[in-house]
Amino acid sequence: MMSKRNNRLWFAVFTVPLLFVFTTVVIVPFVIGIGYSFVSWDGIPANPKIFVGFDNYAGLFRDDRFLSSSWHTVEFTLLALISVNLLGLVLSLLVTSKLRTSNAARTLFFMPNLIGGLILGYIWQFIFTDALKLVGQQTGMESLFFNWLLNPQFALYAMVIVFTWQMAGYTMIIYIAGIQGIPDDLIEAAKVDGANLWHRLTRIIFPLLMPAFTICLFLTLSGAFKIYDVNLSLTNGGPGNATELFAMNIFNEIFGYGHYGLGQAKAIVFFLIVAVLTLTQVVITKRREVQM
């Protein structure tokens, strides 16, 4: 009896400090955040919070800026998903084919990932505005090399490029771990049986890489969908609102326009989409994994 009470006490001593901080920083704001999404409020403490029911949620469907922002986020996420994973996979295959420069190249490919998104965006802002323009003037190919950030469509592509630069090395590391887990004799046996490079890739390597695909798709999907820092420093939503993606739209709605209730409703919808997307994606890819 005594020891049981003692165990409970120790349980509390070890877990309560973390759980207290976690509750006040994550759980409480999450719960009252749901409450905020049902009121109309401008963020000034003295002004009243008026209960409006589901009006904020209904209002989302009439908010053109929000709808076009959602569409651009989907477009960006799809493009980023493809380019990050394609490049990451190619890099990992190159780096693991026992070349002389493999180690140095691996180090370089991963480095951009450690630099914060805000700073990456600023570096590329210079490249897209001035360096590209100069290349265009010197080569005469001004239809391709111009200030991408002034064109709504190309500004979105610019974000895909920066995000790829940031994330490709990261997925490369995960794909490398996957490739190194494939036994060499399996590949050798396939070679002896006359399988060419394409067959070795599609019939052996890719199926065995499914766990790595699951992880990489999950990470790029949620990373791309939630992007904010690169968005802020590279385009700041411009030109116009053409590249104002989901996270930035929420931030601007709350802290820019002072629509606290509406913005929080967007934030709740954002959470629901992120949750559904990532859970579905994990379930689908898990099902296709091959057991060795």
Next chain:
Amino acid sequence: MKTTSKWLLEILLVLLALLFMSPIYLMLVNSFKNRAELYENALALPSSFSFQYYTRAMEKMSYWTAFGNSLFVTVISVVIVVLLASMTAWMLVRTDNRLSKIIFMILVSTMLIPFQTLMMPLMQVMDWVRTSLHIPMLNTHGGLIYMNVGFHASMAVFLYHGFMKSVPIALEEAATLDGCGKFGVFWRIVFPMLTTITITVAILDVIAIWNDYLLPSLTLSDKGLRTIPLSTFYFFGEFTIVWNLAMAGLVLTIVPVVIFYFFAQKYIVKGIAAGAVK
């Protein structure tokens, strides 16, 4: 035939690596050029190396203050996360009951919540704590560290929880029989065996907290408290057209990251791979 294809791959790899590094090259060379030289040819090497833009950028962005702030906030946050998360995970794994399972499920499922969903209500909560309880949670490093710990807690507990199963329970039982208390068992026996995962947790959190912009931007308003991403933001807003100065500033912000990378590269790559797989 065999060697030709190998050489082609080698060349392809080198070209890709050069392409990958070209933004860094552009940033470096233009941080040394004067205005005329920069606009004449942004791609060329500078004709002379003068560090005048670096000294000016350092001064304009209060570089050493920001560096000290970032270092302080990052180190303290990560140390607290490591201590609290390892203790919590150990108790959750060793206490096999429903409460442990529920706590763990809540921690894991909240990892899906994006920061944007929490930021506004979090600021309201912290503002309430500041005005009603008179605890300065906003515009202080202490408040920022507290929130960093809260945001990184669940991921760290999750990683420790997964690793804890590989720690043999027999040693702990032996120590308990020898009269070792809970704290003794944990700090002398369990924690040292967690070193691998502690490095992973620490590296993931160092990178995330060092580079974080949004949370510090919401909580810190005093100029003297700014971390590196924050001071970069204000500096860049002011000198956006003065590219040579801006590039020198960016190089300065990247230097600590690159140094950290070259010293801890082995652990970083391993830690990233381990953290992602979980």
